[in-house]
Amino acid sequence: MTKEQIDIKTPEFVSLQFKLAGLGSRAAAMILDQVILTILNIIAIVLLLFITSSDIMLMAEPGWLFAVFIIVLFVVNWGYFFVCEFFFGGKTIGKHMVGIRVIQENGHSVTFLSAIIRNLLRIVDMLPTSYFLGIVLIFFHSKHKRLGDMAAGTIVVHERQVKRQSKSAIEKEIDRRGLSKDTLQVEEWVIRSLGEKDWKLLKTYTQKFPTLQDYRKVQLTKEIASILLSKIGLEAGTKTNQELENILLVLYLYMKEEWEYEL
Structure with a gap:
């Protein structure tokens, strides 16, 4: 060094x-x-x-x-x-x-x-x-x-210039759905109000997401959404499961910049 x-x-x-x-x-x-x-x-x-x-x-x-x-x-x-x-x-x-x-x-x-x-x-x-x-x-x-x-x-x-590696399964899924941070407008202060526990919960969800069976994916999505969406001012109960999945995946993109370290 x-x-x-x-x-x-x-x-x-x-x-x-x-x-x-x-x-x-x-x-x-x-x-x-x-x-x-x-x-x-x-x-x-x-x-x-x-x-x-x-x-x-x-x-x-x-x-x-x-x-x-x-x-x-x-x-x-x-x-x-x-x-x-x-x-x-x-x-x-x-x-x-x-x-x-x-x-x-x-x-x-x-x-x-x-x-x-x-x-x-x-x-x-x-x-x-x-x-x-x-x-x-x-x-x-x-x-x-x-x-x-x-x-x-x-x-x-x-600022660190991160060398891009091959895309992970969840990144490929996000690209397939055409999602980006522009899909969901979230204020910076809202993202900063989410803590390390919220990030670990969301990261675990996204890691499991590509391999989950449909019934388990629906169940887990509803559980995670009920915990996180209220913290960013959104109601989970009025949205379809597809909408909840998309919101959580976009939220992952926001929080990744704050909490995930690429070496």
């Missing part, structure tokens, strides 16, 4: 290897994000100026208006990173364009708490100016971590 590679043993005893994102790629992503934030800040300031120009707001205390400005700008600048990293798989727009993402040190996606911690500590990493402290830490740390990463237990890695 080179300095730029990291091996991770997951709680499921799966060995993963990632390429760490260094100072160059992280700086490029930050520059892109700062361009976007500059635009957002300008829009926010223009809107605030428009709102505060009303007669009622002109009567308000200058200190109160200044506080509103500070709060709004903090929410925009901090909220951008938190929302993107938590709801969009550890990637801001800049990170997505560069091809890097934030993950937990155990290889799983960034959690709600870790997203909050690593981004709140941006305030410290920015000291004394222009992310100087963060840049120094990333350069010298063995895993290219800034202070926020150390506290949150996160790392920044390059």
